[in-house]
Amino acid sequence: MILDIDTKLLKKNAYRVTKQRGITALRIRVPGGDLNIKYFDIIKEVAEKYGNGTVHITTRQGFEIPGIPMEKINEINELISPIIRGLKDEGVQIEDEEGGYPAAGTRNVSSCIGNRVCPFANYDTTALALKIEKLIYPNDYHVKIAVTGCPNDCIKAHMQDIGVIGQVEPIYDPSRCIGCQACVKNCKRRVTGALTFENFKVVRDPNRCIGCGECILKCPTSAWTRGEKYYRIVIMGRTGKKNPRLAQTFIEWANEESVLKIIKNMYDFIDKYIDKTLDKEHVGYIVDREGFKKFKEEVLKDVKLPKKAKVANHIDYAGYRYERNTIYD
Numbered sequence: 001m002i003l004d005i006d007t008k009l010l011k012k013n014a015y016r017v018t019k020q021r022g023i024t025a026l027r028i029r030v031p032g033g034d035l036n037i038k039y040f041d042i043i044k045e046v047a048e049k050y051g052n053g054t055v056h057i058t059t060r061q062g063f064e065i066p067g068i069p070m071e072k073i074n075e076i077n078e079l080i081s082p083i084i085r086g087l088k089d090e091g092v093q094i095e096d097e098e099g100g101y102p103a104a105g106t107r108n109v110s111s112c113i114g115n116r117v118c119p120f121a122n123y124d125t126t127a128l129a130l131k132i133e134k135l136i137y138p139n140d141y142h143v144k145i146a147v148t149g150c151p152n153d154c155i156k157a158h159m160q161d162i163g164v165i166g167q168v169e170p171i172y173d174p175s176r177c178i179g180c181q182a183c184v185k186n187c188k189r190r191v192t193g194a195l196t197f198e199n200f201k202v203v204r205d206p207n208r209c210i211g212c213g214e215c216i217l218k219c220p221t222s223a224w225t226r227g228e229k230y231y232r233i234v235i236m237g238r239t240g241k242k243n244p245r246l247a248q249t250f251i252e253w254a255n256e257e258s259v260l261k262i263i264k265n266m267y268d269f270i271d272k273y274i275d276k277t278l279d280k281e282h283v284g285y286i287v288d289r290e291g292f293k294k295f296k297e298e299v300l301k302d303v304k305l306p307k308k309a310k311v312a313n314h315i316d317y318a319g320y321r322y323e324r325n326t327i328y329d
Ligand code: SF4
Pocket: 112, 113, 114, 115, 118, 119, 120, 121, 122, 148, 149, 150, 151, 152, 153, 154, 155
């Protein structure tokens, strides 16, 4: 049977055009990579009853269920409605819970496991991922966002359009310090070498400190404690065929409020400058065309950054292009 399928609508609904005619695959969003176990039964049912009995775990922490006949889409949308209702209950604006996912352009907001589990985490990554999801979904613009608990960057925030990296200001109490230098040695060996030991005290160089919080974890006497939490925002990293590159630091020592406002403003920027003659345009290429200066002005509109925040004046993306033979000459 040859089906008259609207592929735009299909993709918007989070189904994929596959290499097999008439067969699709459904992507389940899992913001922050955190899914209530009660939804697993639904995923299992879709895979067994409509798919090929397998589930692919995506790189963005979602589930992709392959082998679905396209004519079953409406039935499946009804079946997955509790998962979509779950998003709605969390505050994501969804009008028709039984109509399937309302958009797929803005990808699942992924996150590392964060401070619910990981001792290195500087904040609750899953909670922030959900706040971002509420702010930006549903949306057709092709945007990738990930949040990570500390500069170890397990989620690979550096490969996203927006990557949010947890920071903490370590507070030093010299009266508790026994001078063991465990923090100094660790920072030098594993981080950025921001600590020195001078006149029987530890001195932190704020320009070298990236707020990872390892000194707090290393100190045997709690001479280092957690101060305010902050975020480093890295922007416009990407993979893809044209010009893969790592995201670069845009702002350090931002607070949560400013992170959310900047992300919201970025969507307004896309709306204003996207090339509407194209089927889709990835945000990184819009920034390349319009320039970092314009991007910076637009996304910082009405953003109240903490006093401590530092904003990049320019960004020098290296990345690379697939120019044949240049590296082999
Ligand atoms: S990025 Fe940091 S907080 Fe997140 S899982 Fe890795 S080590 Fe833990």
